[in-house]
Amino acid sequence: MTVMTGRVWGAGKLLFLAGALVGTFLLFAGVAMRVALRAREVQVPALAGRPVNEATQTLADLGLTLRIDSNRRVDPTVPPGRIVLQDPLPGVAARRQRSIRVWLSAGPRTTLAPDLLGQTERTARIRLVQDTLEMGPLAEFSSSDYPADAVIGQDPPPKAIATRVSLLVNKGGQALTYVTPDLIGLDGVRAAEALRSRGFRVTIVGSQPYAGVPAGTVVRQQPAGGFQVSQAEPISIEVSR
Secondary structure (H helix, E strand, O other), X not given: OHHHHHXXXXXXXXXXXXXXXXXXXXXXXXXXXXXXXXXXEEEOOOOOOOOHHHHHHHHHHOOOEEEEOOOOEEOOOOOOOOEEEEEOOOOOEEEOOOEEEEEEEEEOOOOEOOXXXXXXXXXXXXXXXXXXXXXXXXXXXXXXXXXXOEEEEEEOOOOOEOOEEEEEEEOOOXXXXXXXXXXXXXXXXXXXXXXXXXXXXXXXXXXXOOOOOOXXXXXXXXXXXXXXXXXXOEXXXXXXX
């Protein structure tokens, strides 16, 4: 029985020692693997703003490669053709032989001035907003040679590179105006006929009794004498009876 117990105890010690050796081996193997992996890792450098050839050489010195994305990014601060964005970001640990993806700058956004000639001012303003262009100074003039409220000039001209566009808009030919004559005391019928023959709209709207004033004499008018009036505006008069 004693011999048997000794044999079991001896076998247990051997198994324990074997397990300890295996565990130690696995521990050191894991540590060695981590050390080896870390030895193969490098920190990704910052590439933004660099030209492609310089970035390629910098990565090559670290055992990394450069991969350029075909889509360029609009950026007003980074010159066209230089790196504007990268993945992974600077400072990230990366294994050697890994490719670093970069995007190149397309430079600032370039917008061509749209053709606004002949459009209304409102339509032109909407188009400028849609094209992300600033509205420049607005100049106005009046002419019957062009449609009213139409854009007849722009600066810069259509298809020129622009950040803002100035407009020249025709506000339409202004109607001629005349000074209304003083009709008080005149014969109403004759005064109305004289003005109508010159294109004015004159209406005798009523009559009022005025002592000592001959019938048919103008006693009131609207607008009063001396006011500006166009031929399209009505002139009303009242006469005595």
